[in-house]
Amino acid sequence: MSLLFKDRQHGAEISQISTVQKVMMFFVDHLRQALASLGDLWRTPTASLLTIGVLGLSITLPTTLYVLVKNTEQVSAGWEQAAEISLFLRKDVSQGDIQQLIKRVNLWPEVEKLVHVPSEQALKEFKQLSGFGDALQYLDKNPLPDVLLVTPTEKFAGPQSAARLLDKLRNEREVETGKLDIEWLTRLHGVLTLARELVSLIALLLFLAVVLIIGNTIRLNILNKRSEIQVMKLVGATDAFIQRPFLYTGFWFGLAGGILAWFAVIIICWWMESSIAALTQLYQKDFTLTGLSGSELLVVLGLSVTLGLAGSIISVARHIREIEPT
Amino acid sequence: MIKFEQVSKTYPGGQQALRQVSFHIKPGEMAFLTGHSGAGKSTLLKLISIMERPTVGRVLINGHDLKQITSRQIPYIRRDIGMIFQSHQLLMDKTVFDNVALPLIIEGYSRRETTKKVHAALDMVGLLNKAKNSPVTLSGGEQQRVGIARAVVNRPPLLLADEPTGNLDPKLSMEIIELFENFNQAGVSVFIATHDLGLIARMRYRTLTLKNGQMITDGLTEDWQEDSDEFTV
Numbered sequence: 001m002s003l004l005f006k007d008r009q010h011g012a013e014i015s016q017i018s019t020v021q022k023v024m025m026f027f028v029d030h031l032r033q034a035l036a037s038l039g040d041l042w043r044t045p046t047a048s049l050l051t052i053g054v055l056g057l058s059i060t061l062p063t064t065l066y067v068l069v070k071n072t073e074q075v076s077a078g079w080e081q082a083a084e085i086s087l088f089l090r091k092d093v094s095q096g097d098i099q100q101l102i103k104r105v106n107l108w109p110e111v112e113k114l115v116h117v118p119s120e121q122a123l124k125e126f127k128q129l130s131g132f133g134d135a136l137q138y139l140d141k142n143p144l145p146d147v148l149l150v151t152p153t154e155k156f157a158g159p160q161s162a163a164r165l166l167d168k169l170r171n172e173r174e175v176e177t178g179k180l181d182i183e184w185l186t187r188l189h190g191v192l193t194l195a196r197e198l199v200s201l202i203a204l205l206l207f208l209a210v211v212l213i214i215g216n217t218i219r220l221n222i223l224n225k226r227s228e229i230q231v232m233k234l235v236g237a238t239d240a241f242i243q244r245p246f247l248y249t250g251f252w253f254g255l256a257g258g259i260l261a262w263f264a265v266i267i268i269c270w271w272m273e274s275s276i277a278a279l280t281q282l283y284q285k286d287f288t289l290t291g292l293s294g295s296e297l298l299v300v301l302g303l304s305v306t307l308g309l310a311g312s313i314i315s316v317a318r319h320i321r322e323i324e325p326t
Numbered sequence: 327m328i329k330f331e332q333v334s335k336t337y338p339g340g341q342q343a344l345r346q347v348s349f350h351i352k353p354g355e356m357a358f359l360t361g362h363s364g365a366g367k368s369t370l371l372k373l374i375s376i377m378e379r380p381t382v383g384r385v386l387i388n389g390h391d392l393k394q395i396t397s398r399q400i401p402y403i404r405r406d407i408g409m410i411f412q413s414h415q416l417l418m419d420k421t422v423f424d425n426v427a428l429p430l431i432i433e434g435y436s437r438r439e440t441t442k443k444v445h446a447a448l449d450m451v452g453l454l455n456k457a458k459n460s461p462v463t464l465s466g467g468e469q470q471r472v473g474i475a476r477a478v479v480n481r482p483p484l485l486l487a488d489e490p491t492g493n494l495d496p497k498l499s500m501e502i503i504e505l506f507e508n509f510n511q512a513g514v515s516v517f518i519a520t521h522d523l524g525l526i527a528r529m530r531y532r533t534l535t536l537k538n539g540q541m542i543t544d545g546l547t548e549d550w551q552e553d554s555d556e557f558t559v
Contacts, residue, residue, distance in 0.1 A: 002402070002406055003390065003399055003402050003403060003406075004387050004388045004403060004406050005388055005406055005483055006388050006407065008483065023360075025434070025436065029434065053352050103550075114408070211551070225524065227417075228417055230415070231416075231417060231428070232428065232432070233401070234400045234409060234411075234415060235404065235405075235409075235428055235429045235431075235432060235476065236402065236403075236405035236429060236432055237401055237406035237432045238398075238401045238402075238432075239401075241432055322376070325377055326377070
């Protein structure tokens with residue numbers, strides 16, 4: 001389309017080609033430019049490798065921390081499900097009422113399992129385990145109440161929902177008091193939340209650094225090609241056309257950095273596996289380090305490419321407009 | 327084709343490059359723009375290719391006021407204007423072929439068509455056998471002709487040349503001007519800025535003369551020669 005000369009035809013209009021061919025041409029053009037900017041990177045291997053290295057390692061660090069947090073969460077997930085509520089029943093309720101209560105609570109959807117420990121049995125156990133056996137002989141009546149041990153279903157085993165279940169159980173007439181040993185669980189959760197936030201924060205800072213590094217690298221590339229850009233503007237290239245190879249450069253940096261991060265994380269996991277195995281053996285626990293899943297690997301790669309593109313978009317938007325032919 | 331209406335250009339800092347310049351170059355016309363260095367020739371050409379905007383007045387191409395052209399539209403305007411520079415403005419790390427093909431690649435021509443058109447343009451300037459060379463290996467005159475091939479490769483209706491013979495000897499200069507005459511005969515409007523008075527003197531073309539940013543003569547070479555004392559004042 002010509003703005004000044006109505007009857008003058010341009011480019012694709014002049015060669016009568018079908019829409020399909022036009023779409024094909026579009027992709028072929030982009031592919032050609034993508035490969036051209038890959039070739040540019042290839043011609044300056046040292047500079048390109050340094051940039052890719054910085055990018056890859058900046059992504060490796062938060063990814064490794066993420067793997068660490070993920071594994072810790074997996075280990076603690078096993079403990080969480082063991083959350084158990086102890087209910088101490090009032091001493092003045094009859095055995096019949098207790099059986100009623102057991103029947104009722106068993107029907108609740110939150111409850112997985114319910115064990116009744118009668119007071120006599122509790123006393124017997126206490127005698128055995130506490131070592132106060134002789135002293136307890138002097139008691140004229142059993143001071144221990146009947147106890148119900150309630151195991152919540154998996155869905156209600158988390159610290160918050162378990163606490164809610166405890167409150168509900170406490171409201172039962174027969175229950176004197178209840179206890180849920182979740183304090184350490186809450187603490188662990190707190191630590192894990194903190195760790196996760198810390199990882200996010202570190203990741204955010206490093207990602208910002210990556211965007212700045214890529215932005216600066218692209219800026220230098222643009223300044224190096226200053227005279228070429230001026231010539232292109234003189235012969236009628238739009239900013240969009242001029243910036244495309246630089247955007248592809250950012251894309252390639254991101255892709256290469258992401259792949260580097262993959263390998264780095266895989267090597268780190270492999271490296272740490274043996275020492276972790278040695279540690280977990282001491283606890284006689286079966287534990288294998290879980291690396292990144294397929295979708296997580298894709299996320300890492302996608303993130304890396306996004307960061308590369310973001311850096312180049314910021315840089316290109318600022319600097320290509322500035323360069324004008326004189 | 328090109329119309330200036332009372333155009334003045336003042337650069338930031340107060341330097342007045344053009345003062346109330348008016349003229350009209352008709353479609354298919356070939357004209358020269360002359361004057362001493364610093365008389366405002368380059369500024370005038372820059373106003374046509376929208377590398378600069380006028381401070382006062384209107385510049386029109388084919389009846390379109392360039393004031394209406396937004397900065398996003400400028401690239402499309404430049405595709406209608408073939409521009410030739412004294413400094414060639416070639417990409418030295420690309421081949422002659424790639425240099426000439428640049429405007430076509432920007433417009434999205436297919437590879438086959440690009441090759442065809444580039445070869446035609448190089449043939450016109452007599453450099454078809456140098457297509458694979460780097461511009462660095464060419465002489466000054468040949469480099470200038472590569473620049474001309476690039477300017478005409480997508481057949482623009484208007485050619486602008488800023489000192490196209492600046493560094494060339496008279497014989498090579500004449501060859502370049504003859505090239506422009508060929509394009510002009512094919513219907514292209516040609517506007518050439520030069521301070522090479524000897525070159526203009528040998529031809530009968532309309533010549534516009536600038537002095538201190540003002541248009542002092544506008545007419546055929548012969549008329550201008552009669553008033554030549556005016557130019558030397």
